[in-house]
Amino acid sequence: MPPVRSSAEHLPQRRADSGLPGPPPELPRQRRGVTPQMRGRYPDYDVLSEAQHWDSVTRELVLDRVRKVPPIRFFDDAEAAALRAFCDVVTAQDSEPRIPVLEMVDAKFHAGKLDGFRYEDLPEDPQTWRAVAASLDRTAERAGHSSFAEAPVEERRAIVARFARGELDWEIPVQRAWTVVMRAVLSAFYSHPWAWNEIGFGGPAYPRGYARLGAGQREQWEAPPEFSRDPVGDVRERGLE
Amino acid sequence: MSRRTRVALKGAVRPPENESAFLLDPHRRGLPGRERMRRYGDSEPVDMVIVGAGAGGATLAQRLARRGWRIVVLEAGPFWDPDSDWVSDEAGAHDLYWTEPRVIGGEDPVELGKNNCGRGVGGSMVHYAGYTPRFHPSDFEVLSRDGVGADWPIAYAQLRPHYERLERELPVAGEWWPWGDPHGYPHAPHPVGGGALSAMEGARRCGIRMRVGPVGITNGSFGNRPHCIYRGLCLQGCKVGAKASPLVTHIPDALEHGVEIRSGCMVTRIEIDAGGRCTGVSYRHEERERFQRADTVAVAGYSIETPRLLLHSTSARFPAGLGNDNDLVGRGIMVQGAPQVAGRFEQEMRMYKAPPPEISSEQFYETDPERDFARGFSIQTVGPLPIGWAEHVLADGHWGQALREYVRDYNHWYTLGVLCELLPRPENRVTLAEERDRHGMPVARLDYTQCDNDRANIAYAKRKLSEIISAAGAQDVLAIDRYAHLVGGCAMSDSPDSGVVDSDHRAWGVPNLFVADGSVMPTQGSANPALTIMALSSRLAERLGAKRVHTSRRPARPLASSAPAPA
Numbered sequence: 120m121p122p123v124r125s126s127a128e129h130l131p132q133r134r135a136d137s138g139l140p141g142p143p144p145e146l147p148r149q150r151r152g153v154t155p156q157m158r159g160r161y162p163d164y165d166v167l168s169e170a171q172h173w174d175s176v177t178r179e180l181v182l183d184r185v186r187k188v189p190p191i192r193f194f195d196d197a198e199a200a201a202l203r204a205f206c207d208v209v210t211a212q213d214s215e216p217r218i219p220v221l222e223m224v225d226a227k228f229h230a231g232k233l234d235g236f237r238y239e240d241l242p243e244d245p246q247t248w249r250a251v252a253a254s255l256d257r258t259a260e261r262a263g264h265s266s267f268a269e270a271p272v273e274e275r276r277a278i279v280a281r282f283a284r285g286e287l288d289w290e291i292p293v294q295r296a297w298t299v300v301m302r303a304v305l306s307a308f309y310s311h312p313w314a315w316n317e318i319g320f321g322g323p324a325y326p327r328g329y330a331r332l333g334a335g336q337r338e339q340w341e342a343p344p345e346f347s348r349d350p351v352g353d354v355r356e357r358g359l360e
Numbered sequence: 361m362s363r364r365t366r367v368a369l370k371g372a373v374r375p376p377e378n379e380s381a382f383l384l385d386p387h388r389r390g391l392p393g394r395e396r397m398r399r400y401g402d403s404e405p406v407d408m409v410i411v412g413a414g415a416g417g418a419t420l421a422q423r424l425a426r427r428g429w430r431i432v433v434l435e436a437g438p439f440w441d442p443d444s445d446w447v448s449d450e451a452g453a454h455d456l457y458w459t460e461p462r463v464i465g466g467e468d469p470v471e472l473g474k475n476n477c478g479r480g481v482g483g484s485m486v487h488y489a490g491y492t493p494r495f496h497p498s499d500f501e502v503l504s505r506d507g508v509g510a511d512w513p514i515a516y517a518q519l520r521p522h523y524e525r526l527e528r529e530l531p532v533a534g535e536w537w538p539w540g541d542p543h544g545y546p547h548a549p550h551p552v553g554g555g556a557l558s559a560m561e562g563a564r565r566c567g568i569r570m571r572v573g574p575v576g577i578t579n580g581s582f583g584n585r586p587h588c589i590y591r592g593l594c595l596q597g598c599k600v601g602a603k604a605s606p607l608v609t610h611i612p613d614a615l616e617h618g619v620e621i622r623s624g625c626m627v628t629r630i631e632i633d634a635g636g637r638c639t640g641v642s643y644r645h646e647e648r649e650r651f652q653r654a655d656t657v658a659v660a661g662y663s664i665e666t667p668r669l670l671l672h673s674t675s676a677r678f679p680a681g682l683g684n685d686n687d688l689v690g691r692g693i694m695v696q697g698a699p700q701v702a703g704r705f706e707q708e709m710r711m712y713k714a715p716p717p718e719i720s721s722e723q724f725y726e727t728d729p730e731r732d733f734a735r736g737f738s739i740q741t742v743g744p745l746p747i748g749w750a751e752h753v754l755a756d757g758h759w760g761q762a763l764r765e766y767v768r769d770y771n772h773w774y775t776l777g778v779l780c781e782l783l784p785r786p787e788n789r790v791t792l793a794e795e796r797d798r799h800g801m802p803v804a805r806l807d808y809t810q811c812d813n814d815r816a817n818i819a820y821a822k823r824k825l826s827e828i829i830s831a832a833g834a835q836d837v838l839a840i841d842r843y844a845h846l847v848g849g850c851a852m853s854d855s856p857d858s859g860v861v862d863s864d865h866r867a868w869g870v871p872n873l874f875v876a877d878g879s880v881m882p883t884q885g886s887a888n889p890a891l892t893i894m895a896l897s898s899r900l901a902e903r904l905g906a907k908r909v910h911t912s913r914r915p916a917r918p919l920a921s922s923a924p925a926p927a
Contacts, residue, residue: 142761160768174599177447211761235458235473239465239805276760283759301754309746309767310451318770320746321712323448325599328589332714334554335707344708350765352836354758 159317164342198252204268223307375528381583383612389442393615409654414483416877417660418606423901425617437480439623446597453596466807482607492891496540499885510882513854513863522895530604534573539722555709555774556718562832576604683867690790697780697818698844701825703834716743733816755840778821847878
């Protein structure tokens with residue numbers, strides 16, 4: 120399919136999703152290794168099979184993200200339920216295997232790790248997350264559902280879409296709270312080697328480095344994509360936003 | 361040195377009076393000098409205590425130690441051993457950043473942490489991209505030339521020899537530099553990736569010249585510093601040791617000349633005697649309150665921690681904090697507008713390879729009367745890793761399936777960025793917030809609001825980027841706004857009414873207190889600040905070492921408060 124030319128100004132504006140948008144139907148099933156929901160552009164690429172070439176400190180850190188999924192210790196049950204449903208919606212994780220985004224965020228807060236700043240009108244990140252959990256539940260309740268997690272998926276997506284656009288009337292500044300929670304979500308999701316498999320990222324390359332830097336070039340252990348549809352056109356044509 | 365001589369000697373010139381590259385161990389990244397480091401007792405008088413072991417503090421320590429000064433550097437973060445402390449991983453670099461609580465406000469708040477704040481021996485240069493451009497001569501006289509910002513009390517010519525010396529010490533690799541004060545670099549330019557080549561071609565079609573470099577990354581034989589392996593994790597700490605940071609460029613030589621780097625020490629107050637002179641600093645180490653006596657104090661904690669420390673060091677003589685008799689400490693903080701534009705290419709670009717700093721242009725650096733704003737911007741490459749790329753996609757407004765789909769397309773994208781010179785404004789400032797940190801010290805609050813000139817500059821630069829990336833053949837474009845870098849807050853000035861320190865970095869009103877970091881910059885240009893921070897410290901060390909700065913008496917000009925009112 121020919122790529123679509125467009126500029127940032129013409130990118131699709133966010134809108135409330137309706138129905139159940141999925142990944143492109145032609146996206147292959149993963150054949151080697153694991154990707155979230157077992158789909159990806161590089162079905163025969165498993166970055167973890169390269170782990171023997173990484174330095175040991177990096178290897179242990181990355182492998183632990185797969186091997187040692189921590190229990191939820193910072194959030195309480197109600198918060199965890201709402202936030203788990205939220206993380207699933209914003210990362211489009213609708214089936215197993217899932218990257219344990221909430222567990223990774225919870226572990227960070229349990230360890231007392233902060234990112235080095237907070238907005239003047241928001242509490243520190245862990246408390247902002249808690250406020251978002253309570254606010255998601257209250258918003259779902261006002262729409263007649265028992266909680267955010269119990270609301271139908273279309274409703275959850277609609278609430279998140281309004282959250283992303285800053286349209287919700289919460290006690291905390293909504294637009295800024297969105298950037299706070301999404302910063303942690305993305306940092307967790309895209310630090311996981313399953314996500315690297317999905318996107319074909321070469322992963323840690325120390326001490327061996329990269330040698331093939333040119334356009335269209337690959338290291339011998341990197342895999343070619345089996346699907347290369349331009350997402351800008353695809354997202355628009357399939358009404359994903 | 362003539363251009364011809366310099367080109368003939370390319371790569372072969374050993375820097376004078378800095379053996380750092382030769383003091384590294386080729387088989388491990390921890391510093392060999394650390395085990396036999398000189399130790400001083402708290403009550404042992406030293407010539408200088410330096411707060412912060414980053415670009416400013418480490419360079420100052422190395423230079424003065426060579427002249428026989430007894431120096432203790434107190435660093436809040438760890439003394440890194442890259443082999444065991446650093447990882448080749450984006451999220452795993454979290455510990456390299458200053459992550460203590462801080463508050464941000466204003467109309468255009470500046471996110472801190474991983475974006476611009478370092479911690480540990482080597483400072484922010486441990487996770488800077490590696491770009492090491494000089495400032496332009498015009499940067500030192502922005503007010504006179506363009507009617508905006510401020511003039512510096514020093515001129516480019518006074519930093520030039522220090523730029524040249526530092527470019528050999530880092531060493532800097534890049535093509536002949538035609539902008540500002542034209543100059544060459546000791547190491548040849550690095551190879552660039554496919555994305556950068558496409559961007560260069562796009563720029564050429566738009567009539568814009570791009571050059572490879574300048575980056576503080578070895579490209580050839582240089583003592584025991586290894587060659588770059590192009591693994592792309594410059595912003596996550598160079599585990600290789602190829603990228604310049606004080607940890608490999610100045611600390612080894614400093615240790616060799618008797619400097620003590622005391623890590624894990626958070627300085628909370630600069631102490632003053634009845635005569636208004638510094639006596640040393642109070643600091644917290646392993647939950648204990650300690651005091652280091654010193655003849656002179658140099659603060660090199662960067663644009664947020666330096667003002668915070670000065671503001672917190674109140675006394676009967678200095679009730680508003682040190683150097684703050686005119687309420688100028690913390691004011692004039694600057695960041696650079698750094699929008700990024702990503703283009704989608706038919707071929708895979710895999711922008712995680714090669715150092716993120718590849719090519720650069722300063723064609724738009726100076727004021728152009730054709731544009732509707734003063735000053736300008738530089739164009740550079742950025743190579744976001746997966747989390748950075750996802751943040752770029754999110755900032756353009758995508759989440760859920762759309763986010764996943766854009767990020768799945770990662771390997772087809774390439775990203776350009778700019779650094780826009782935003783102007784110094786007094787209301788952009790660091791103050792002390794109500795809340796306190798775990799040491800009981802009030803946390804810093806940073807307020808930031810752009811002015812119209814800033815917004816016009818950013819909008820124009822963003823359009824240029826989109827033009828280049830489209831001319832390069834991009835099929836689609838994602839453009840976002842962000843900030844980079846951090847300077848100012850303790851501006852140097854030729855009078856106490858307009859700044860915090862004099863042209864010798866000495867706090868107005870405190871004869872033996874110096875500020876030796878990026879906070880002294882009155883304006884910022886659109887160059888990355890690291891090299892200039894080092895050059896300023898190098899110049900300060902030269903003047904202190906040659907005893908051209910007197911620390912025993914007050915600055916020649918009186919304080920404004922005691923000066924006769926201007927006619």
